[in-house]
Amino acid sequence: MERHLRMSAVNIGVRRKAAPPGASVWTHTLILTGELNHGSAPTLEREIERLCGEGVGGITLDLRQLASIDAIGAAVIASRCRVCQRRGCRFSLIPGTRMIQRTFEQAGLKDVLPFQVDEITARRLKKHTRSHSRATPLGLTSEAKQP
DSSP states (O other), X not given: OEEEEOOSSEEEEEEEEOOOTTOOOOEEEEEEEEEESTTTHHHHHHHHHHHHHTTOSEEEEEOTTEEEEOHHHHHHHHXXXXXXXXXXXXXXXXXXXXXXXXXXXXXXXXXXXXXXXXXXHHHHHHHHHHHHEEEOTXXXXXXXXXX
16 A cells, blocks of 8 residues: 655655564555655654654654754654654655765764665765775774875
8 A cells, every 4th residue: 555645845655564474563664755854754743753653663764865953853853753663663764865864973873873874875885984994093084085
C-alpha cells in the first residue's frame, strides 16, 4: 500500500511492507521529498506518531529524495527516533545527499541516529576516509597529502 501526504514544504510517500506469514507486524517506509524545515516538520512528527500509535513494527525514513533539511527537521527526526525506540518500534534512516547528511553532522546527530549503510555508501565512505585523512599515533586525523 502506498500513499502520499501533501505537506507545506515536504511530501511523504508511505510504502507499507507486509509482515511475514504468521506475523502481524508491519514496516513502513516514509519517502520524504521537498523541504523538511520548521514549517513542515510538525507534519512529519504527526505522521510518525500516528504510525507508532497504530503499533507498526518499524519505520524507515528514506531521505534520498529530500531537497533540504534545517536544524528543526533534524531535531524532529532525532526526537521521533527516540520515541519510536522507547515504544519498541524499530526506526532507521536511509541517508540522503551529502548536503542532507551534512545537516545531521553539524547537529551532532550523524553518529547517534540509526542510518542504514548499504554497500555502495560503505565503499564511498571508506574511499573518502582513505583518501582524505590518515590516523596519527595519537589517534588524531590529519590531511593526507597526495604525492
